Amino acid sequence: MVLSKRWQPLWKLVPKLVYDDEGYQNIVYGKFSRFVDRSLILHEAPIQALDFKLVQTSGAADIGIWTAIAVKRCVRELSIESSPSTTPVTLPRSLYTGCTTLVTLKLKSVTLVDVSSLPSFPTLKTLSLICVKYPGDEFVKSLLSNCHVLQDLEVERFDNDDVTVFTIVMPSLKSLHFxxxxEKDGEAGLVIDAPLVENMYIHNVVSGFSVIKNDMPKIVKARIVVSNSHPGTILGYITSVKRLRLCLFSTSKEVHPAGTDFQYLVNFHPIPDQTRPCWIEPSSIPECLLSSLETLKWEKYEGREE
Structure with a gap:
């Protein structure tokens, strides 16, 4: 733009816009917001991807307007990241009632509000929810169940997200990272009903329960770290897994559900737990261990009696 005037209008045609206020120290309040307003109004081409990183308080009050503009511009990829220490960012209702073209949505440290109609993302394939605050259990269940073509889901919860039981009912899901x-009370938990999942990572150890409702015949790779008094509510539904990394904080003797067989398992790696109790003899042993085990690697034995 400095060397040639013909470069000056070309930024209006770029398909991806990134607004990041992190690098601006002591920014004048409102200056960043005015810059975003002007550039969005002047931009002429269809916006394929829009990315907001609001580390300071400069754009928290305006993110609703910017999101509404993105919806009207038929954006396909939208990312909104806020800092937990700044003014809470509340997203508008139009985000999950009018996005008919959105393929990727990534949200971090934002608040979702309830809507009278069902939230719907008919084209959404990738969804990331990091430290998001929700209106409640039913909203989460409705939101996810109405993402009919979603394939990749990433969720990281925090203490005050206003959800007790996080329910994932998604027939199309292929990859789950949770x-x-x-810190929740004893009624808190995770419920999964996603039969087409191929890759799964679950880390849920502080409190509550973790349950899988239906078999996962397509599962290939799983990493599971859970605190659960009945591990069979998970292990009994992933017997088709080929690669498994597992750590159970369990007080149950029935760690492996009787009558199930991990016949496709080719790689199993128990994740060390330094706080685990002494060894408890299980009442049943998986058939694959009895009939076809070839290699056993035991780390950190240290001569302990158990």
Missing amino acids: IGDE
Whole structure:
């Protein structure tokens, strides 16, 4: 733009816009917001991707307007990241009632509000929810169940997200990444009904329960770290897994559900737990261990009696 005037209008045609206020120290309040307003109004081409990183308080009050503009401009990829220490960012209702073209949505440290109609993302395939605050259990269940073509889901919960039981009912889901190490009461938990999942990571150890409702015949790779008094509510539904990394904080003797067989398992790696109790003899052993085990690697034995 400095060397040639013909470059001056070309930014209006770029398909991806990134607004990041992190690098601006002591920014004049409102200056960043005015810059975003002007550039969005002047931009002429269809916006394929829009990315907001609001580390300071400069755009928290205006993110609703910017999101509404993105919806009207038929954006396909939208990312909104806020800092937990700044003014809470509340997203408008239009985000999950009018996005008919959105393919990727990534939200971090924002608040979702309830709507009278069902939230719907008919084209959404990738969804990331990091430290998001929700209107409640039913909203989460309705939101996810109405993402009919979603394939990749990432969730990281925090203590005050206003959800007790996080329910994931998604027939189209192929990849699930869930971290729920929040302090909740005994009724808190995770319920999964996603039969087409191929890759799964679950880390849910602080409190509550973790349950899988139906078999996952397509599962290939799983990493599971859970605190659960009945591990069979998970292990009994992933017997088709080929690669498994597992750590159970369990007080149950029935760790492996009787009558199930991990016949496709080719790689199993128990994740060390330094706080685990002494060894408890299980009442049943998986058939694959009895009939076809070839290699056993035991780390950190240290001569302990158990």
